[in-house]
Amino acid sequence: MSDQEKQARWRIEADAQACMGTGICAGVAPHRFQVVDGRSKPSTEEFPPDDAVWDAVESCPMEALRVRDTVSGEVLDLS
Template identity: 65%
Template structure:
């Protein structure tokens, strides 16, 4: 999904605006610890004790964070807009 598509789909402010920050969460009860997310975005995800963890809860918009969430086989990663709560990834 392109940035323009995300903006339209989730009413997310345009990339590069000061107010756009994403929240990254991993459902540790669902995560299998495959490490795919850490492979896609190694500075954004780490696998510890067999479960993935975001390296930061709040991040600037990045395509690779979306790619990591969409690559998760169990959809254990949710990326939302910090202020609006709009779902950014994975796509519904």
């Protein structure tokens, strides 16, 4: 792992308008997501790269989740 990868930080964005509160994300990555008042919320503000987050984002039936690089601000692409 490169020094840049070690320093990478991500932020989750959950679109409250699109989220149906299924809780799939919290089931896939409970350390990163929680369901509050029927909507998904990130459990932490920023965190190091985490494969479970990708799994949760891919599992969202409403495509309501995005992951952003905290340094560049870019939305990260799953492909």
